[in-house]
Amino acid sequence: MEIIIDVKGLTRTFGDVTAVNNISLSVQKGELFGLLGPNGSGKTTMIKCLTGQLKPTSGEVRVMGLDAVAQPVRVRELVGITPEQETPPSFLTAEEYLHFVGHIRRIADIESQCGFWFDFLEFGDKRDVLCKDLSRGTRQKLMVAQAFLHKPGLVLIDEPLINLDPIMQRKIKNYLTEYVKGGGTVFLSTHILEIAEEICTRIGIIHQGNLIREGPVAEIRSSSKHLEEFFLDAVRGDPHA
Amino acid sequence: MLEIPRRSPSGIFSNRVPINTIPRRSLSGILSNRVPTNTIFTAMLKEEWRVHSTLFGSAGFALFPLLLVFFATAGALFWPFFSDVLPAQTAVILIHSCYLLAGASVGGFGLFGREVMNRRFGQASMIAYSSRSLPVSEQAILLNFFLKDTVYYLFFWVFPFVAGLAFAAPFIGLPILSVIRMLATLSLSFLLGLSFVFLLSTIYVHSPRTLLGILVAAAAGAAFYAHSVNAGVISLLPPLALYYRPSPLLLLTTLVLIIVPSAISVRFLKVEYREETRRFPETLDRLVGILAWSPDSHLIAKDALDLNRSEGGAGKVVFSFLFPVMFIWIALFILLRFIPMLSQLMVFAILLGVISSTIYNWVTEFDLFTSYAFLPVEVGTVIRGKLQSYGLLNLVSVAILVAAGLGTGQVTLLLPALLTFASISFYAVAVTVYVGGLSPSIMLYNAKVYLPYLGLIIPVLLVLLFVSIPNPWFALSSLCLIPPGWYILRKALFRWTAWEQPSF
Incomplete structure (x- = not known):
């Protein structure tokens, strides 16, 4: 199988704080990998290192065969990213923002792409509203849409469903599952365990910057434990988890 | 089974704090806000310091006024060499004008309402948003923001400059009384520029046409006054006149010219509560x-x-x-x-x-x-x-x-x-x-x-x-x-x- 994300000995520190500590990890094509961890465990730092937004203090990061440190812009050309906190620019409308991303990514059929996402995520009636006047949920839909506009082979999503209603959450979960079946790869970071248990094919648990567990979700399902139990045991340091 | 607490609707809602019922307040109302003004003010000062010291380190931020002290001292010490080209009176006029301009350049609070607070330091100015979650009016917040900025700019722009002059004063024969006077008049110049533009920007937000009319009328009035009385620039800038001819009446006039526009601006501040969504093709x-x-x-x-x-x-x-x-x-x-x-x-x-x-x-x-x-x-x-x-x-x-x-x-x-x-x-x-x-x-x-x-x-x-x-x-x-x-x-x-x- 083709390896899409290959991380070796990744460490990232901020002053005295080690946000990510010597993590090695690989994600194969067609996987829906879930990085789980409590708040502040290093998930967002990990995604930023994978996409060249942050330079690792040490270690190697290869994404879709590219060195994310040496070619961060090229990596971001190939992948789609839904960040956790960043919001679309305040004074563009939702439609203008998607067009703006389309210009940056040089997407030829931006109009049809926009049409699809407005329909699919059901916010076409907000296309002419300034981003700063959009609800939090609609902004999140917009950020999800911008990540898929250029039909990337890999999408990295940081807390993807946190502001969405259950109907929209279901839609996006289904979409991600279909996207992976179609040959795409997803790297998902979340602390909502139900999402990971439901749609991920493999998970890793990060705690205090360390990758403390990693494995297929099917193995957890086949055991008597729920993911929540498994997660809590892992974070609390149960060696049998 | 999920139990619903037995409370009458009135019981549930009767103790709610009314939302958006803070009326437009009089200035005295703003000043007597239940949240102690000094609480917000002190917190804003701390916030300002921490924002900057977090970005640059405390030393980097604290060095800024010291730099101004250095430049003011050096400028004053070298001034005698080019005093023929720049006589003392011209230098005093220019310095006062510069501080008037500096005040004017930071006085556009009224323009942006809430947005200026946000934009000043990205997303960091958290206290400016207190009115969303605490019983504090936007006016009270802005008044504190205004006062905080005033103190902050005086400490960072005016006081270091005067301190620099004070260091150089013995070497260039500048009487210490003049330095003290300049501390007062430069501060007043700065505040005059600040409050004047604060008022203009508030008027602009309400009616750009009114502002244009006022500006034209003010320019014509100033030109007529200067021409008919042959008063010159000194009389047009009260703090400057105060520097040369200190008098209680002139001081009072200057203070009125500072306080009244600021008070009007705070009172009539238009805070953009854009509840409606803005749409554009x-x-x-x-x-x-x-x-x-x-x-x-x-x-x-x-x-x-x-x-x-x-x-x-x-x-x-x-x-x-x-x-x-x-x-x-x-x-x-x-x-x-x-x-x-x-x-x-x-x-x-x-x-x-x-x-x-x-x-x-x-x-x-x-x-x-x-x-x-x-x-x-x-x-x-x-x-x-x-x-x-x-x-x-x-x-x-x-x-x-x-x-x-x-x-x-x-x-x-x-x-x-x-x-x-x-x-x-x-x-x-x-x-x-x-x-x-x-x-x-x-x-x-x-x-x-x-x-x-x-x-x-x-x-x-x-x-x-x-x-x-x-x-x-x-x-x-x-x-x-x-x-x-x-x-x-x-x-x-x-x-x-x-x-x-x-x-x-």
């Missing part, structure tokens, strides 16, 4: 089409929409750029009385070149690089787009310069003045980009950043001003700034692209 692509000559047309188009749709609109440019430029033009009139060999147009072109670089601050105000960081864009590309927006906005400067040249009949000097302006503007913005990247308005508060900025701008400015005195055409030597400007800009793009962007 797709405009980005149309602008991209118009700007198709640039590979960064989408970035320029975004800047244009940001500038146009953000609160304050074109008023931002008026208050932060046209006012200072107008002031410089007027100040040059005064200066010409004392230095008749100065070419007003050429000196104006030189100063306009430096002032115009502040336009770059505007085009970098609306977004942080974090908005782009997850897209395939380099910092250098974003800066390149901002520079092109800067170039286009600078057409306003060109228009002003052309109008000034034609208006004063100095047509022969117009072309060299334009070339001088363009080369200085290019050099100044290159330096600004080098030291401040995409956040110059924040970075320049760091002494370690501000010092190289001044070091690269001031000597060049002084040299050009001096060489233009014997012959205005000599100012064309500013064209020599283009190669170093180009070099600095290249270094800046490399520097900022290599750096991880700070998030504020």
Whole structure:
């Protein structure tokens, strides 16, 4: 199988704080990998290192065969990213923002792409509203849409469903599952365990910057434990988890 | 089974704090707000300090006023060498005018309401949002914000300058009483400029036409007063008059001129509670089409929409750029009385070149690089787009310069003045980009950043001003700034692209 994300000995520190500590990890094509961890465990730092937004203090990061440190812009050309906190620019409308991303990514059929996402995520009636006047949920839909506009082979999503209603959450979960079946790869970071248990094919648990567990979700399902139990045991340091 | 607590609807809702029932308050009401004013004020001061010290380190931030002390001392010590060209009275007028201008340049609170608080330091000004979650009115918040900014600017801009003068005073024969008087009158000049523009910007938000009418009437009134009474500039600026002729009545008049506009502005502040959603037809692509000559047309188009749709609109440019430029033009009139060999147009072109670089601050105000960081864009590309927006906005400067040249009949000097302006503007913005990247308005508060900025701008400015005195055409030597400007800009793009962007 083709390896899409290959991380070796990744460490990232901020002053005295080690946000990510010597993590090695690989994600194969067609996987829906879930990085789980409590708040502040290093998930967002990990995604930023994978996409060249942050330079690792040490270690190697290869994404879709590219060195994310040496070619961060090229990596971001190939992948789609839904960040956790960043919001679309305040004074563009939702439609203008998607067009703006389309210009940056040089997407030829931006109009049809926009049409699809407005329909699919059901916010076409907000296309002419300034981003700063959009609800939090609609902004999140917009950020999800911008990540898929250029039909990337890999999408990295940081807390993807946190502001969405259950109907929209279901839609996006289904979409991600279909996207992976179609040959795409997803790297998902979340602390909502139900999402990971439901749609991920493999998970890793990060705690205090360390990758403390990693494995297929099917193995957890086949055991008597729920993911929540498994997660809590892992974070609390149960060696049998 | 899920149990619902047995409470009557009235019981559930009766103890609710009414939402949005804080009426427009009188000033006394604002001042007697139940949340102690000093709580917000103290917290805002702490916040201001921590925002800056977090960004630059406490030492870097604290060094800023020390730098001003140093420059003021050095300037005062060297003043006797060029006192023939710049007599004491002219220097005093210019210093007071500069502080009036400095106050005016930070007084545009009324323009932006809530937005100015947000934009001042990115998303960091949390206390400014207290009215959303605490029983504090927007007016009370703004009053505290105003007072905090006043204290902050006095400590960072006025007091260090006067301290520098005080250090130099014994060596240049300046009586200590004059220094003390200057501490008071410079503070008052600053506050006068601040409160005046605060009021104008508040009027602008309510009615731009009224503002235009007031400005025309005020200019006509000032001109008539100065002409009919032959009073001169000293009488037009009360703190300046107070410096020369201290009197309780003049002090009272000055205080009234400061307090009344500020109080009116706080009382009638229009806080933009845009509950309605703002809708616009797709405009980005149309602008991209118009700007198709640039590979960064989408970035320029975004800047244009940001500038146009953000609160304050074109008023931002008026208050932060046209006012200072107008002031410089007027100040040059005064200066010409004392230095008749100065070419007003050429000196104006030189100063306009430096002032115009502040336009770059505007085009970098609306977004942080974090908005782009997850897209395939380099910092250098974003800066390149901002520079092109800067170039286009600078057409306003060109228009002003052309109008000034034609208006004063100095047509022969117009072309060299334009070339001088363009080369200085290019050099100044290159330096600004080098030291401040995409956040110059924040970075320049760091002494370690501000010092190289001044070091690269001031000597060049002084040299050009001096060489233009014997012959205005000599100012064309500013064209020599283009190669170093180009070099600095290249270094800046490399520097900022290599750096991880700070998030504020």
